[in-house]
Amino acid sequence: MTLSREQLEAHWMPYTSNRQFKDSPRLMASAKGAYYTDTNGKEIFDGLSGLWTCGLGHGRDEITAAVSAQMSKLDYSPGFQYGHELSFELANKVVQLTPSKLDHVFFTDSGSETIDTALKMARGYWRSKGQPGKSKFIGRMKGYHGVNYGGVGVGGIGFNRKLFGQSVDADHIGDTLLEENKFSRGMPSVGAHLADELEELVFLHDASNIAAVIVEPLSGTAGVLPPPVGYLNRLRELCDKHNLLLIFDEVITGFGRMGSLTGAEEFGVTPDIMTLAKQITNGAVPLGAVVVGSEIYDAFIDNGGPEYMVEFPHGYTYSAHPVACAAGLAALKALVDDNLIDNVKAMSPIFEEVVHSLQGSPFVTDIRNYGLAAGISLEHYPGEPLRRPFELGLKCLEKGFYVRWGGDTIQLAPPFIVNEKQIHDLVNAVGESLHEFK
Numbered sequence: 007m008t009l010s011r012e013q014l015e016a017h018w019m020p021y022t023s024n025r026q027f028k029d030s031p032r033l034m035a036s037a038k039g040a041y042y043t044d045t046n047g048k049e050i051f052d053g054l055s056g057l058w059t060c061g062l063g064h065g066r067d068e069i070t071a072a073v074s075a076q077m078s079k080l081d082y083s084p085g086f087q088y089g090h091e092l093s094f095e096l097a098n099k100v101v102q103l104t105p106s107k108l109d110h111v112f113f114t115d116s117g118s119e120t121i122d123t124a125l126k127m128a129r130g131y132w133r134s135k136g137q138p139g140k141s142k143f144i145g146r147m148k149g150y151h152g153v154n155y156g157g158v159g160v161g162g163i164g165f166n167r168k169l170f171g172q173s174v175d176a177d178h179i180g181d182t183l184l185e186e187n188k189f190s191r192g193m194p195s196v197g198a199h200l201a202d203e204l205e206e207l208v209f210l211h212d213a214s215n216i217a218a219v220i221v222e223p224l225s226g227t228a229g230v231l232p233p234p235v236g237y238l239n240r241l242r243e244l245c246d247k248h249n250l251l252l253i254f255d256e257v258i259t260g261f262g263r264m265g266s267l268t269g270a271e272e273f274g275v276t277p278d279i280m281t282l283a284k285q286i287t288n289g290a291v292p293l294g295a296v297v298v299g300s301e302i303y304d305a306f307i308d309n310g311g312p313e314y315m316v317e318f319p320h321g322y323t324y325s326a327h328p329v330a331c332a333a334g335l336a337a338l339k340a341l342v343d344d345n346l347i348d349n350v351k352a353m354s355p356i357f358e359e360v361v362h363s364l365q366g367s368p369f370v371t372d373i374r375n376y377g378l379a380a381g382i383s384l385e386h387y388p389g390e391p392l393r394r395p396f397e398l399g400l401k402c403l404e405k406g407f408y409v410r411w412g413g414d415t416i417q418l419a420p421p422f423i424v425n426e427k428q429i430h431d432l433v434n435a436v437g438e439s440l441h442e443f444k
């Protein structure tokens with residue numbers, strides 16, 4: 007099937023330069039393992055695991071089988087006031103794989119819904135404790151927390167906010183990029199002190215007005231910003247000191263990419279609320295999850311009123327969709343059974359070494375990495391910060407490599423099944439493309 011330009015107009019594509027795309031479409035036709043095949047029959051290496059979703063590789067037979075069987079058995083079940091067994095099984099699995107003290111799981115259908123759910127939980131928690139004034143959120147500059155109104159409000163990427171006006175009441179601490187940390191490998195050694203900006207905002211707004219602090223343990227969308235050594239510990243200390251909830255948005259860092267089950271585990275800091283999505287089903291079916299401790303869950307349950315009353319007036323038509331739960335159970339089983347996190351750990355030092363070999367290539371101004379994630383910052387065209395990454399992405403595609411461009415960076419996040427040769431080939435494609443710029 008060849009789509010006419012007119013047919014392409016009907017779909018208003020998400021986070022896409024629609025005019026450019028529709029002039030020269032990039033259409034995937036199939037995928038297996040670490041490769042896509044496009045509609046021209048060209049094989050393309052998946053250098054971002056879909057959109058940070060498909061760490062196990064594409065076309066996993068066990069996920070396909072679980073999803074197909076579930077479709078035939080129970081395609082939909084009302085999520086409000088009725089249930090099905092798989093959601094409880096999956097919730098227990100998620101509890102088992104996330105840090106202890108995070109014991110209750112609320113299902114959503116995406117990262118964005120997960121964030122908005124977590125923010126509502128945080129405010130509701132404080133109201134149930136008789137402290138309704140605690141409603142402001144503290145996010146971080148360059149943070150990405152999805153595109154729903156709450157997530158945009160706490161997010162710190164101006165481009166995502168400026169068209170839409172004010173949403174939730176939020177302030178932001180600074181990002182963790184420091185000049186002296188350029189080309190750091192893994193966690194930058196300097197920067198724990200940046201967490202102290204939280205104390206300044208507490209001084210400004212007062213803790214009695216603040217519900218929660220939300221950060222990605224490692225900022226993904228902003229171009230892979232690993233936390234400086236000691237930074238997350240310091241945020242945790244300050245949240246404890248000032249009685250603020252700490253939310254880790256682990257939509258990208260959850261389930262393997264950092265070389266551990268979660269960023270919390272990898273960086274040794276446990277939040278009060280964790281948000282998960284993407285890798286939970288290996289991207290095969292939309293699903294997100296908010297994980298909280300008993301303190302928060304019980305606050306709602308204990309204040310629920312008569313037993314027939316709903317304790318948390320929140321939920322989506324597709325929350326805990328049976329097909330999504332089937333995909334989640336199969337994906338998490340494969341992640342564990344195939345020891346894929348061990349492969350992330352084994353490949354990470356090689357990935358680090360090879361990615362950092364791009365230092366000194368034309369237009370490369372910084373490189374950051376952790377686990378199987380790397381961000382490469384590029385020198386701007388005068389007044390056009392977004393153009394070079396876009397052009398670089400297209401050059402890589404010509405060579406058969408899909409990489410993500412966003413802001414003034416290129417992001418790489420190969421699947422957990424990646425091997426050494428594929429890492430070299432991916433980074434070589436980026437290097438060669440950089441040299442093609444005049």
Ligand code: PXG
Nearest residue numbers: 057116117118150151152227255257258410
């Ligand atoms: N929080 C974080 C930390 C994310 O990375 C979301 C929330 C929102 O999830 P949904 O499922 O609503 O998209 C995300 C999503 C990229 C890229 O290239 C990143 C995301 C999505 C698409 C592309 O960095 N992150």
Ligand code: PLP
Nearest residue numbers: 085115119320321322323324325
């Ligand atoms: N809008 C209308 C009119 C609805 O009836 C519903 C759900 O019943 C929604 C929005 C929310 O949809 P979802 O539950 O899929 O988020």
